[in-house]
Amino acid sequence: MFQALTNASVRMVQRYLPDAFLFAVILTFIVFVAGIAVNGKTPMEMVNFWGNGFWGLLSFTMQMVLILVTGHALAATEVCKKGLRAIASLAQTPGRAIVLVTLVSCVANWINWGFGLVISALLARELAKRVEKVDYRLLVASAYGGFVVWHGGLAGSVPLTIATENHSLQDVIGIIPTSETMFSPMNLTILFAIIVILPLVNRMMLPAEKDRIIYHVVDHEETAAAAASTADENTPAVKMENSRVISYLISAIGFVYVIAYFAKNGFKLNLDIVSLTFMFLGIFLHGTPRKYLDAMGEAIKTTTGIVVQFPFYAGIIGMMTASGLAASISQWFISISTPTTFPLFTFWSAGLVNIFIPSGGGQWAVQGPIMLPVATELGVSHAKVAMAIAWGDAWTNLIQPFWALPVLAVAGLGARDIMGYCLMMLFVTGAIISLGFLLF
Incomplete structure (x- = not known):
């Protein structure tokens, strides 16, 4: 029965889910109309809300581009390839590959979501090369599925925000330590249940061998290296481009900064420090500026979806917040809540709002x-x-394809390819999380 439901979900998504860019455009139309119908805004007001918010994610877009390309370039180094191969060697069958990539994704995203997205996608590519007859769509979906734990993990923006002095709601709730949020019995129970159950669920979704889609992953970095310029290596310019000394010296500066950062802040990860670490490790391990630039040039080709789509989501966020539509959704759930059901309905309302405001910080602000x-x-x-x-x-x-874009870019797939499996994960994890809020 479960396999039949999975197959139906995959077929439905393949048939009806448009490209990720068109998904963002359709959400734009939905929010535009809802702001007029529900909150009584005029069309011109909604246009202004959209336009005013359109560039609101510029800095975040650049952060996402950097973490994707620096992670991709780091993975192209021989050392990281060997590491990924060693992890991938733990799985010799398609079922084990699905379980392994789900577990690694959950643990990596629990540590830091930016790190988790890139590492799990790269592991999925490596597993696809090593394990015969594994369904690549499910493999990549499983690599993305572990992202569901990120906000209950070490980099969760909400629990970290309310544990910080002078946060915006301190007058209402005071300072709440992480021992009551991310390290609470409820949160740890939910995390444990998902990390145990989700790999098994993903394994159960593995299609029959005749129905599997097998992808032959190509290492574009190796192709690029083979086609690299054969300019005269005796010129001063080419010598500098191929100088290990330059790479090692600039890497040393980066490493000193990273060590000083962790010495001062402890193991506190954010997008900036993860990208910086990826970058200087990549420069060091590639050995020469030329090799690193070639790897980055290849990696940057994967960022098209992020650059094009994130401004549209920023426009949606602008309409949702300025029109009061996000607040209206929250108020409706409040109106049907009791003290017992309020946390559960808050979770459901947050899930609905997140489809239109796929930003932890933005959603918390609303x-x-x-x-x-x-x-x-x-x-x-x-x-x-x-x-x-x-x-x-x-x-x-x-x-929500917004967060899947980095994984899809690394994997070379579209949202349609994985969202049928992700829909099944949504139902399973939703039941686990809902039960957690009811039991505790």
């Missing part, structure tokens, strides 16, 4: 000020409600 004062009135734990927003934000990322 829902936090609405949900937490209500939690005070109902006598519900602020920490629990904050984690409900966090988990809702992470949950529906499984069917």
Whole structure:
């Protein structure tokens, strides 16, 4: 029965889900019309909200581009290739490959979501090369599926924000330590359940051998290296481009900064420090500036979807927040809640809002000020409600192509190829998380 449901989900998505760019455009139309119909805004107001927000994710877009290309270039080094091969060698069958990539994805995304997205996608590519008859679509979907745990992990923006002095809602909820959020019994139980159950669920979705889609992954980096310029190597310019000394000296500066950062801040990861670490490790391990630039030039080709689509999501976020539509969704869930169901409905409402505002920080800015004062009135734990927003934000990322773009870029697939499997993961993880909020 489960396999039949999976097959139906895959067929439905293949038939009806448009390209990820068109998905963003359709969401734009939906929010535009909803802002007029639900919140009484004029068409011109909605156009202004959209335009004012359109460039709101520029810095974040650049961060995502950098983490993708620096991670991709780092993986092209011989040392990292050997590491990925060693991990991939643990799986000799298609079923084991699915389980392995799901486990690695969950653990890596629990540590840091930027790190997890890149590493799991690269591992999926390596497994596709090593394991015969593994379905590449499910392999990549499994690599992305572990992303669902990120907001309950070490880099979760909501629990880290409310544990920081002078956060925006300190007057309402005070400072809430991570022992009550990401390290609470409820959160650890949900995490443990997902890390145990999700790999098994993904394994159960493996299609019959006759129905599997097998991809032959090509190492573009090797192709690029073979086609590299054969200019006169005796010129000063070419000698500098192929100088190991230059690479090692600039890498040393980067490493000193990274060591100093961790000495001062502890093991606190963010996009900037992950990208910087990837970059200087890549420069060092490639050995020469020329080799690193060739690898980066190849990697940058994978960023088209991010550059084109993220501004449209920024426009959607602008409409959702400025029109009050996100607040209206939250208020509706509040109106049907009781003290017992409030955390659960907060989680569901956050999941719905996240489809239109796929940003942890942006969603917290919209829902936090609405949900937490209500939690005070109902006598519900602020920490629990904050984690409900966090988990809702992470949950529906499984069917939101926004966050899948880096993984799809590395894998060379489209959203249609994986979202049927991700839809099944959505139902399973949604049940686990919902049960967690009810039991605790």
